[in-house]
Amino acid sequence: MEPVIELDGLEVRFGGRPILKNLTASLTGRSIGLLGPNGAGKSTLLNTLLGFHAPSGGTARVFGRDIRTHAREVRGLIGYMPENDAFIAEMSGVRFVRLMAELAGLPRGHALERAHEAFFYVGLGEVRYRALGTYSLGMKQAAKLAQAIAHGPKLLFLDEPTNGLDPPARTRMIQLIQEIRDRGDLRLMLSSHLLRDVEECCDEVLILKDGHIAAFCNLAEERRSNRRFLELETRGENNGNFLAAIERLGCQTAAGAQGRLKLVLPEGLEVSRLYEIASEQNVQIRRLSHKRDSLEDIFLKAMETADGRL
């Protein structure tokens, strides 16, 4: 796939202090996660790609356009959903999104049409004529998403999109993001502290630490290589015997969280064998899943690396 963002030795300093140090990577996924501890430079990276900060060394390209020379064009291709509140309290939702779309270059008529469409798409159709100052937190988040997509960008920057949302609103936001990712014509860069959000929505993950790239991996490939790791939850009188039996088959076991069992299947052993044993011993297998925490492990390992370099 055509690379979305190419970082080429990108360096950014604030008053002499280096914030981003020599970042080099080529990001090609449909949806890219951006992770890292506070102060690692995630916001700075997004702001630099948007042109708010000038790089002090190196450069970066968005869809092939250099951010140093074609900053304006780059901004026209990007839709930005910031982490903080960003709205004009007295304007109605539609008017605000219309203004933003016109500033991105859309003619009046099209901007108005697309503002309404964007509101319906994010689920705010009912409240689009109300003043933004009266919106609840979840609505403001959705309105931010609406203004980011109204002008039809090719790349979306989402900074903590589920911040402060209650569970049903979070689910809906994640679903929207997944829908956008699955379309294929609108790429995403998602920066978040919630590993689960990133795991559910992103194909590739870029982990920053102290201004360096600590890790860059492809989640789909990671999941494929985790077929051998299982987590089991059982109930029955013979749990101990069950454990002994599967260990005899060659599985390595360990106790997991919430009383579950983690095990590694040796080559050649299929899950059906486990069921046979369970059936013999009258043990219920209540839960069976392949390892889910791949991203958490990757993240923790990245943080441990001595100076955070790839």
Next chain:
Amino acid sequence: MSGAAVSETDIVFNGVSRFYGEVLGINKVSLTIPPGITSLVGPNGSGKTTLMNLMAGLIRPTQGEIRVLGIPPDHPERLCRILGYCTQFDAFPKGLTGYQFLYSFLRLHGMSDAECESRTLVALRLVGLADAAKRPVAAYSKGMRQRIKLAQATVHDPKVMVLDEPLNGLDPMARAEAIALFQQWGAEGRHVIVSSHILHEVDRISDQVILLSHGYVVAEGQIQGVRNEVKEQPMQIHVRCDRPRVLAARLLQQDNVVEAKLNPDGQGLLLRTRDADSFYLLLNHAILEAGLKVESVAPADDDVNSVYQYLIGGEGGTL
């Protein structure tokens, strides 16, 4: 008092209502919160912050009584010694450094200078802000501000900690550290009351859960227990395997399976049953007899998320 014994080890709400003029905060809430980690879950506006403010004594109930470890909240001189409150909002006195912030509030408790200093340093180290202590709080990042708030709520070693969305803005490592801290406090027998929207974390860390909606307590207790009580809804189990139709056919032969729904991608099955135990044994047999390759088996509603869906649903959602 209405006849219930006053417990010295619990937080007790007895028929508590709080209204703001006409607007409902919480209505007729009766709860007993034992030691350990208790999570408050509910949509925005459901009364979580009201409940926390009532516990901390910042507001008084319109009706009803509250006792925190036997102390009524209208005796702040006693209550504030044993209670620490970490609010949702960012508000700091201007011009203070992190160290000064903790130290000055600690002095209000009447401890000596030396003791305040040592406690402050311990608390700063605990939240990982020892290096940044001399910088003004206004220059802190969001995560650091969250951590100093947490430190401030716990520096005086309270028995009850009320934490309103304490993990907001923390990166994954800081989250894990904070969670470990909560678990340690819970194990020490303190009351740790946490409100959160991140349901899978709530699942992992809480001993008990309180679900709120529109100002009413909709459920409270341990999650497994709550689930079992919601009897109208049969248990849901999600099975991913290579031939779900075959599995469905076999399972539907039993009468405790009430529903089988195929996944849109054709690789999974959502089943509902009234009797979990016999269902699982049945499942085992069915898989073996049909020789199916099972990818995963998961109870689809054994966690806070599904209980939330049943009891609160999408009503609170604002998208």
Next chain:
Amino acid sequence: MAVYKKTYRPYEGELTPSRSRFLVVTRYAFEDLHRSRFLNIFYLASFLYPLVCALIIYVQHNVSALGLLGVEGANRLISINVTFFLSLLGWQSMLALFMAAFVGPSQISPDLANNALALYLARPFSRLEYVLGKLSVLVILLSLMTWVPGLLLFALEGYEEGWSWMSQNARLASGLFLGAWIWIVVLALLALALSAWVKWKPAAGGLMFGVFFVAAAFGAAVNNVERTHWGHLFNVSYLIGSIWVALFEGANKTTNGAIFFRSPQGEELPLWCCWMVLAALGLVCLYMLTRKIRGTEVVR
């Protein structure tokens, strides 16, 4: 039958020309201003004086009208000269101050109050275009109040009097034009700078007046105490008045400035000082604007 689902479509159409995009900001501001009934009425009322002036000019040149008034022969009721136009400029400029104080505060502070500026600048839209767009709002409004009616009246008088009068008094026209522009630029920059720095709109409006009246009072106090004229440097209306006198009359001063913008003869200060102070004021305002208008704050 076809079922249509609401979905996202990418935009493949044309874009508006980049150079005139700043006018989007201007257009939206005007739409917002139009909603205020008070502003509409005030704006219309500000054309009363020019209208009266037009009537006067008409009456002067219309013998039958003069006859109606019963002053035949005395065909110079009010002389249409420097004083006439300076008074017009002075009066309209004072109204312009009021207009700027009403309109100015709501230009930039709503965009900063909730961080909407970050979204403006995340588009192919620069800080310069933003400021230009907002300035245009004030510039257009205030121009229509000051030099546009002024020049129209000049043209009307010139039409009645003939080409020779016009060429003789060309200084009046240039004085009107340039004088009004200087005032407009000062007002617009000050209004925007205050709007960017002061969140509470009534306070920003009040400060607009404050800069003029309070500073003038301070200048007068300095004058009294030090027995000098240099206190006038604090008095913006004095500075403007002096510059206008210079524009309209050059070296042969006959007037004392305009109404509200007095520059009494005998209390003059060197002209370059007046220019310097005004330029400094403008630069300070520009600096204030650049400090506040950025995409993102960097906290050390």
